Amino acid sequence: MSGAQFDHAVTELAARLRGFIRRRVRDDATADDLAQETLLKVYRSRSALRDGQRLEAWLFRIARTTLIDFYRRQRPREELPANLADPGRDEVDEVTAAMSRSLRRFLRELPEAYREPVRLAELEGLPLAKIALRLDLSLTAVKSRVRRGRAMLRRKLQECCRLEFDRLGKIIGFESRRAQDCSC
Secondary structure (H helix, E strand, O other), rough: OOOHHHHHHHHHHHHHHHHHHHHOOOHHHHHHHHHHHHHHHHHHHHHHHOOHHHHHHHHHHHHHHHHHHHHHHOOOOOOOOOOOOOOOOOHHHHHHHHHHHHHHEEEEHHOOOHHHHHHEEEHHOOHHHHOOOOOOHHHHHHHHHHHHHHHHHHHHHHHHEEEOOOOOOOOOEEEEEOOOOOOO
């Protein structure tokens, strides 16, 4: 991603970033300060961004860390607010159920060539070699179809929802981008 593309993409995300932060702090001035601090961190560490397609998730992960640091500085002996603390079991179950519904729906929309290999790999947990035998395809073809099908599902999901990830890359939160035609 070139410098101009990076600048443009970050500028487009700045308003949503500020809204994300504002929902988690008490006042506008603090939200402005934390948004500014987050943007400074983003620009200082831009070389750490490995995949330009994941800029949004990377930026919001930096914002979440900035918020956690802010609350730790303010009240080091108090617990983090509930919306910043590690998600509880119910919240994790809710996210898992919503993502499962969305992925199953999007799976039905995939072209047949990708739908069945992805379904067998993801929902039934079959190894790729067994999928190749069952579908009478080469292992290389199955690997390719599963990889491409997963990429299609990921794109559809990211078009539908803004996702929040933990440091290990697991989905911990989401926000619908569209009011309709979206399962999450």
